[in-house]
Amino acid sequence: MSTPPLFFVEHLPAAPRFRLDGDEGRHAARVRRVEVGEAVLVADGLGGLVDCVVTAVHAGGVELDVRDWRTLEPPDPRLVVVQALPKGDRAELAVEMMTELGVDEIVPWAASRSVVQWHDVRGAKALEKWRRTAREAAKQSRRPRVPVVVEPASTADIEARLAGSFGLVLHEDASDPLAGVELPDSGEIVIVVGPEGGVSDDELDAFGAAGARVVRMGAPVLRTSTAGAAALAVLSARLGRWS
DSSP states (O other), X not given: OOOOOEEEOSSOOSSSEEEEOHHHHHIIIIISOOOTTOEEEEEOBBSEEEEEEEEEEETTEEEEEEEEEEEOOOOSSEEEEEXXXXXXXXXXXXXXXXXXXXXXXXXXXXXXXOSOOOOHHHHHHHHHHHHHHHHHHHHHTTOSBOOEEOOOBOHHHHHHHHHTSXXXXXXXXXXXXXXXXXXXXXXXXXXXXXXXXXXXXXXXXXXXXXXXXXXXXXXXXXOHHHHHHHHHHHHHHHTTTTO
């Protein structure tokens, strides 16, 4: 049996019967072509979730009966990825994969060796695209909680964040493997993913001074667009998220 499709709304319904309209309603009716009697999920992106059954389908939306209301607690520890800005469509690929693999927060980072830099209107459009990609990937992977994509951060911002968290910096020359690091039971785990040119020595020194550990994934050298997703897969398995 397949998992019911998931649709997002700004506010969850309080009544036992409601209409899903707007973009999500049209998507349900015209693209997913849901049918009367079919089960669907409706979420607010913040952990609230309702189980519904389709009672009618219209051109612009669907009518739903609510069968159950749930609130899913946020995972602990939280998984945060500091993602150096990748080039081109690799940015959306990185956000999509990290969302599917369980990231709770994504921090865009303008590393010193990042080819791409966000400025003014271009940066605002890029940030909105990351957020839209995260939302769509959450819907596809049936995640009721959409990961937060925050404003772009500087290296100094990352230093401050690492000082109050359990920090891990991915680096190909590190001696300690990510798979063997002892993990905290709660709080947040911040994983720093460098750009294609790698994390600079100055950045490594600053992050190490903030208390972060430098770790490696394994023998293969991963691209910046896939390293974060690979790290999340390792951590999700180790933290029991997939058990």
